Amino acid sequence: MPAQIHWFPGHMSKALKEIEGRIKVVDVIIELFDARAPFSSINEDLEKVIKNKKRLVVLTKVDLADDVQTKKWIDKLSNDYEKVIALDLTKPSAEKIISQEVYNLGEDKREKDKKRGLKPQPIRAMIIGIPNVGKSSFINRVAKRSAAGVQNKPGYTRGEQWIKVNKDFELLDTPGVLPMAYENKNKAAKLAILGSIREDILPKTDLCIYLIDLLKNKYPDALRTRFEVEEITDYETIMNQICKRRGLLKAGSYDLERAENLLLNEYKSGKLGKMTLEWVL
Ligand SMILES: Nc1nc2c(ncn2[C@@H]2O[C@H](COP(=O)(O)OP(=O)(O)OP(=O)(O)O)[C@@H](O)[C@H]2O)c(=O)[nH]1
Numbered sequence: 513m514p515a516q517i518h519w520f521p522g523h524m525s526k527a528l529k530e531i532e533g534r535i536k537v538v539d540v541i542i543e544l545f546d547a548r549a550p551f552s553s554i555n556e557d558l559e560k561v562i563k564n565k566k567r568l569v570v571l572t573k574v575d576l577a578d579d580v581q582t583k584k585w586i587d588k589l590s591n592d593y594e595k596v597i598a599l600d601l602t603k604p605s606a607e608k609i610i611s612q613e614v615y616n617l618g619e620d621k622r623e624k625d626k627k628r629g630l631k632p633q634p635i636r637a638m639i640i641g642i643p644n645v646g647k648s649s650f651i652n653r654v655a656k657r658s659a660a661g662v663q664n665k666p667g668y669t670r671g672e673q674w675i676k677v678n679k680d681f682e683l684l685d686t687p688g689v690l691p692m693a694y695e696n697k698n699k700a701a702k703l704a705i706l707g708s709i710r711e712d713i714l715p716k717t718d719l720c721i722y723l724i725d726l727l728k729n730k731y732p733d734a735l736r737t738r739f740e741v742e743e744i745t746d747y748e749t750i751m752n753q754i755c756k757r758r759g760l761l762k763a764g765s766y767d768l769e770r771a772e773n774l775l776l777n778e779y780k781s782g783k784l785g786k787m788t789l790e791w792v793l
């Protein structure tokens with residue numbers, strides 16, 4: 513196993529430089545974290561670039577995260593960030609909340625413009641975050657149209673794009689950016705399980721070992737109800753039981769590869785239940 517997991521496609525270093533260059537011309541930052549692993553969603557490279565710019569933090573994909581943990585994460589992150597909200601961006605109701613929050617973010621700017629005797633200018637907000645966290649979906653929600661491309665794969669947005677929402681807002685979509693390398697293999701595994709890093713960065717078995725461990729410790733009922741696993745013991749025994757229950761066989765033995773794909777897909781799609789990978793202690 514390599515000491516460091518390298519993951520840094522060329523377009524990400526370009527994107528980071530572009531984000532840095534734009535900081536001066538945007539009024540506020542909206543930073544998205546995946547509610548299932550907020551801590552691993554924080555990219556220190558982005559944090560350095562943003563510095564003290566006014567910022568809204570949004571925990572996305574709350575429909576897939578554990579509600580109790582999401583609440584705890586909002587409380588915890590509220591110690592470090594001025595405003596933290598949590599959203600399911602697939603729901604149209606997110607639009608009203610976002611519009612209100614973006615409007616609130618522009619308060620200082622509007623006051624400043626007023627004092628200077630200027631006509632209020634649109635608030636320019638830059639949306640940043642790791643790949644696949646929902647940046648383009650967020651923009652489409654406020655814009656009420658498919659203005660930004662959305663795909664369920666990391667690194668879909670390749671270049672910056674300004675989207676004019678109305679006379680009050682202009683939003684800048686940016687490509688997802690990750691740290692250059694991961695010294696912590698668990699962090700890379702979590703991001704791969706969420707779909708923010710290409711799954712093939714680590715062997716699928718490593719991802720599944722991590723996921724089964726989480727299920728065993730935090731959500732054992734999901735293994736029982738979804739896969740009818742009776743013996744919650746070691747990794748192999750659990751995976752074999754999944755193969756047996758789902759009829760995943762190859763040449764007379766259990767087809768572990770299919771079971772791994774099944775497990776990862778069921779987690780990602782929420783079929784296993786609402787589960788958070790990183791717990792607030
Ligand atoms: N269940 C759920 N899915 C979401 C949510 N937000 C976004 N998605 C899905 O996540 C996937 C990625 O969304 P995008 O908006 O393309 O993410 P992005 O951050 O722009 O990704 P990059 O451009 O790759 O950096 C899409 O399949 C979205 O439909 C959410 O709140 N809940």
Ligand SMILES: [Mg+2]
Nearest residue numbers: 647648668669
């Ligand atoms: Mg995008």
